[in-house]
Amino acid sequence: MGVKLLLEKAHVPGIRYFETYRKEGGYRAVEKALKQLDPASIVEEVKKSGLRGRGGAGFPAGMKWSFIAKPEGVPRHLVCNADESEPGTFKDRYLMEFIPHLLIEGLIVSSFALGSNDTYIYIRGEYAWIVDILEQAIEEAKANGFLGKNILGTGFDCNIYVQRGAGAYICGEETALIESLEGKRGNPRIKPPFPAIEGLWRRPTVVNNVETLAAVVPIINMGGDEYAKIGVGRSTGTKLISACGNINKPGVYEIDMTISVEEFIYSDEYCGGIANGKRLKACIPGGSSVPILPANLLLKTAKGETRYMNYESLSDGGFATGSMMGSGGFIVLDEDQCIVKNTYTLARFYRHESCGQCSPCREGTGWMEKILKNIDTGKGKMSDIDLLWDIQRKIEGNTICPLGDAAAWPVAAAIRHFRDEFEWHVNHPEEAQKRNYGLAHYADPIHVPA
Amino acid sequence: MTKFNDEQLKEFNRLVARYPEGKQKSALLPVLHLAQESFGGWLSAETMDYVAELLSITPIEVYEVATFYSMYNLKPVGKYMFEVCQTGPCMVNGCDDIIEYIGTKLGIKPGETTADGMFTLKTVECLGACGYAPMMQMGKHFREHLTKERVDAIIDECRKNAAANY
Secondary structure, three states, rough: OOOOOOOOOOOEEEEEEEHHHHHEEEEHHHHHHHEEEEEEEHHHHHHHHOOEOOOOOOOHHHHHHHHHOOEEEEEEEEEEEEEOOOOOOOOOHHHHHHHHHEEEEEEEEHHHHHHHHHHEEEOOOHHHHHHHHHHHHHHHHHHOOOOOOOHHHHOOOOEEEEEOOOOOOHHHHHHHHHHHHHOOOOOOOOOOOOOOOOOOOHOOOEEHHHHHHHHHHHHHOOOHHHHOOOEOEEOOOEEEEEEEEEEEEEEEEEEEEOOOOHHHHHHHOOOOEEEEEOEEEEEEOOOOOOOOEEEHHHEOOOOOOOOOOHHHHHOOOHHHHHHOOOOEEEEEOOOOOOOHHHHHHHHHHHHHHHOOHHHHHHHHHHHHHHHHHHHHOOOOHHHHHHHHHHHHHOOOOOOOOOOOHHHHHHHHHHHHHHHHHHEEEEEEEEHHHOOOOOOOHHHOOOOOOO | OOOHHHHHHHHHHHHOOOOOOOOOHHHHHHHHHHHHOOOOOOHHHHHHHHHHHHHHOHHHHHHHOOOOOOOOOOOOOOOEEEEEEOOOHHOOOOOOHHHHHHHHHHOOOOOOOOOOEEEEEEOOOOOOOOHOOEEEEEEEEEEEOOOOOOOOOHHHHHHHHHHHHO
């Protein structure tokens, strides 16, 4: 059983409500932070913890906090990014739905550290019922003196508001999120200036995701140094992984980043193995935008070493033979799954979600979707595969925000590792149309732990 | 004429009060949600103009937002809208069959509304329920682990509720 810091109490009946959360030791971090620490030392603890942003980029949270501009008389804001929309990722939903006070507590401590008196949670519009849960938790915290004016008699004022988005994946990008929070289309801004200098309403702003801010609670409770002892290397603390696809036990798991990918997939404590007794074919380990890996490169690195569930090990080998931890959205595909169809589905998603601001992304995602659809339905040409490769290269790195990269990487990785499968579709148009994949030859035999 | 009633106006004021003086445009997305819920599940030009007036912004500022986000309906929809997720993990878990089944059962294609105005079928991109696939959104809530039997039960439930509230 691994260490649990965020989900340890998630199954306690009534933990959604203040009274139970408090009885279980909740809001100790707020008391400690506001009464015993000052903002600078909280930032220091977060730095010492080694906490990396859990939204996908993995940038050190404490360092991000230290960039915030502190001009006198200018309000600063903390914004919680709850716009979880990356296919395969549903971990923040779990935190907010089942243990909302953990996030609220993390937000109060973080707001104090950053000097934010008005803090916003920007949540994806589709999570409408979670808005009600969060607003109730905020009201409860306020009624018990943990929010509002003069919190716990310390002189610190803080309000938290929930802003509901309206269906746009791009709003998960921090500057697009800020634009949306200002009541505009979610078009990403050119950086610099970074939000820490000019963010919400041109004021200094820090944007962190739900899991990152929730992790501030155990960091303050146990101290940054102790938190940093959990995990391995620069992958400190715990990470929430949302697992889905062809596995026996889809769900949200908290891991301490020391377990192997093989253990995560096959042990009963986590995914419980591949569903219906099938074999593992491939996996997208960090949300749809990260490169897909075939079974052999997923379980072992190109050097033949065991692959582990942490930032460094998952990215070992770069994109040529590795992938990324990303948001922790772990999508498992069995031997019957068609990589072309899967890639087409993701390309359709990115075309739909492109904000249209940058030509390479706006035009390129549409072309990739069309070409992949043609190949998937048996209407593709062999030259289409090279054309796809060419298009994704022209998108990557040529857009204002990372959505272009996110659209390009899945296509690049699919061609890199499964080119034969694309060629099979071109060479077998009738079978491709009938969805008779017949491609189980890609399911590499693997060692299944006893 | 499109106008919020007293209760809706109270909610409007609550939403606007979250933002600093002069930054009331920030309330646009939640106010459009409120307007959509209040005026038949969609945003007419008249509704959007009314929202612009309430927030003291220009109508074009409302139109450009309403047309950008996928959750705002710019034409009338059925009393019950089935928004079925078709992305990655839902596809892997058979959403194509579910979409086809709903369409056949209701006699409509994605994007269409039944003749009696009861149901609209829509395909959507990732809803963040990947571990509970296939799934769909119905109003404020998710319906997960869909099977043909569960779809049948949901449609029956909607028809019964509609008849009871007639």
